Amino acid sequence: MTADPALKTTPLDALHRELGARMVPFAGYAMPVQYPAGIIAEHTACRTACALFDVSHMGQAYLHGDDAAAVLESLTPGSLRELKPGRQRYTVLTNEAGGILDDLMVVNCDGHKLFLVVNAGCKDADFAHIAAAAGDRARLEVLPDRALLALQGPKAAAVMAHFAPAAASMVFMDAGPLTVGGIPCFVTRSGYSGEDGYEISVAADQAENLARHFLEMPDCTPAGLGARDSLRLEAGLPLYGNDIDTTTSPVEASLAFAIGKRRRTEGGFPGADRILAELQGGVSRLRVGLKPDGRAPARAHTEIQDTTGRTIGEVTSGGFGPTVEGPVAMGYVEPAFSEPGTPVVLMVRGKPLDAHVVALPFVEQRYYRG
Amino acid sequence: MSQMYFTEDHEWLSVEGETAIVGITDYAQQQLGDVVFVELPDEGKDLVQGGEAAVVESVKAASEVYAPVSGTVTAVNADLEGTPALVNEDAMGAGWFFAVSLTDPKELDNLMDQDAYDAFVAGLE
Numbered sequence: 001m002t003a004d005p006a007l008k009t010t011p012l013d014a015l016h017r018e019l020g021a022r023m024v025p026f027a028g029y030a031m032p033v034q035y036p037a038g039i040i041a042e043h044t045a046c047r048t049a050c051a052l053f054d055v056s057h058m059g060q061a062y063l064h065g066d067d068a069a070a071v072l073e074s075l076t077p078g079s080l081r082e083l084k085p086g087r088q089r090y091t092v093l094t095n096e097a098g099g100i101l102d103d104l105m106v107v108n109c110d111g112h113k114l115f116l117v118v119n120a121g122c123k124d125a126d127f128a129h130i131a132a133a134a135g136d137r138a139r140l141e142v143l144p145d146r147a148l149l150a151l152q153g154p155k156a157a158a159v160m161a162h163f164a165p166a167a168a169s170m171v172f173m174d175a176g177p178l179t180v181g182g183i184p185c186f187v188t189r190s191g192y193s194g195e196d197g198y199e200i201s202v203a204a205d206q207a208e209n210l211a212r213h214f215l216e217m218p219d220c221t222p223a224g225l226g227a228r229d230s231l232r233l234e235a236g237l238p239l240y241g242n243d244i245d246t247t248t249s250p251v252e253a254s255l256a257f258a259i260g261k262r263r264r265t266e267g268g269f270p271g272a273d274r275i276l277a278e279l280q281g282g283v284s285r286l287r288v289g290l291k292p293d294g295r296a297p298a299r300a301h302t303e304i305q306d307t308t309g310r311t312i313g314e315v316t317s318g319g320f321g322p323t324v325e326g327p328v329a330m331g332y333v334e335p336a337f338s339e340p341g342t343p344v345v346l347m348v349r350g351k352p353l354d355a356h357v358v359a360l361p362f363v364e365q366r367y368y369r370g
Numbered sequence: 371m372s373q374m375y376f377t378e379d380h381e382w383l384s385v386e387g388e389t390a391i392v393g394i395t396d397y398a399q400q401q402l403g404d405v406v407f408v409e410l411p412d413e414g415k416d417l418v419q420g421g422e423a424a425v426v427e428s429v430k431a432a433s434e435v436y437a438p439v440s441g442t443v444t445a446v447n448a449d450l451e452g453t454p455a456l457v458n459e460d461a462m463g464a465g466w467f468f469a470v471s472l473t474d475p476k477e478l479d480n481l482m483d484q485d486a487y488d489a490f491v492a493g494l495e
Contacts, residue, residue, distance in 0.1 A: 033430070034403060039428075040404040040429060043429075230429055295451070295454075296409065319430065320427070322429070
């Protein structure tokens with residue numbers, strides 16, 4: 001397969017092609033959607049052993065300065081000033097209407113700078129937005145010459161410990177510099193699969209070397225964006241652009257955990273009026289899990305009806321869950337229908353399919369908390 | 371003795387007399403990846419050449435299967451309901467979709483034979 005010159009490539013592009021990946025355009029990059037093993041095998045490898053993902057398309061940056069957390073708090077509802085050095089937190093960038101511009105991971109590196117990981121499709125806009133807010137209070141340093149690998153699964157800790165013994169003592173959402181197989185990296189114990197694992201930021205010119213180290217381990221399988229999507233869907237994790245966007249508030253998106261306790265009284269973030277009002281007075285729709293009763297998957301934009309045929313919402317992500325061994329979906333419904341067990345109807349190709357609202361996640365998250 | 375025909379949408383037909391058995395090709399199943407659900411037409415349904423006949427769902431996406439010929443559905447492969455992976459394992463055999471009685475055998479003239487289809491696929495890679 002030849003490369004499309006209009007697409008950007010990650011530092012692992014040659015390795016993906018050598019491994020026989022099917023490359024697809026994603027957020028302006030040529031990315032592996034699957035390897036010859038296939039999405040189900042890659043998904044299962046991540047649930048039972050260890051999978052290696054290339055997520056170098058995502059945006060990485062440092063926000064330098066003692067005021068970095070305060071600057072970022074002006075753009076997000078997260079309590080970031082409380083974030084301790086060496087710890088990571090999930091948050092969202094909100095707009096003035098209380099919608100979500102992007103979701104991101106934030107690390108307090110050492111009290112003097114933050115490390116940010118944002119979505120590929122949003123990174124240019126995010127970084128411009130953050131730099132503008134920072135002014136001369138903090139300095140944004142975008143890191144285009146770094147790759148990002150995700151090592152995920154119940155055996156990720158053993159694979160990682162082989163190359164970096166100190167990684168074993170990290171717990172979920174710990175973060176810090178670490179030498180992995182002799183290569184200097186910045187490592188967080190987190191991910192997007194619902195499993196234990198790590199995300200590893202590494203210089204672009206060392207990325208392939210690092211990836212080959214991991215793939216030499218018998219328990220470690222390369223996995224593409226297809227498995228990444230089915231894993232995160234089973235884990236109940238939203239995908240920006242599908243399940244959350246500029247119109248969905250974090251409260252509607254069932255992400256209220258990302259709104260800090262102090263921020264709930266102080267406010268001071270874009271869209272605080274709407275978001276704090278929704279925390280008090282409720283919302284008109286909520287993100288929920290949806291389990292079709294039959295075998296047919298319900299994809300994004302499938303209409304959700306109540307049992308009388310009235311439209312009550314829309315599926316935002318849906319497909320087949322290899323661990324669930326059946327179709328899984330998430331979407332927004334009116335709050336009156338958000339209780340787990342509520343029967344709903346999904347209109348798939350004009351046919352009504354019975355389904356039930358279920359609690360997320362579909363597959364229990366298995367993060368390592370020590 | 372049955373005769374094989376192929377479409378540019380990567381369906382195969384095995385025609386014997388007035389009846390055609392229809393499935394998707396091995397190339398198609400490789401492109402789709404793991405098949406997790408197949409929606410088949412009801413027996414007795416009248417299909418029009420080029421119209422929607424079935425839907426095949428992989429982990430990632432749903433794809434339409436178009437009727438390669440006009441005709442009435444005489445049988446469907448019930449095994450696909452419980453074991454959709456048959457499409458991956460044996461696309462040209464046990465993973466067949468449905469059978470139709472042909473309305474107009476002349477429609478077969480528009481389809482490809484094995485050699486023409488192989489050349490067509492080679493041109494895609």
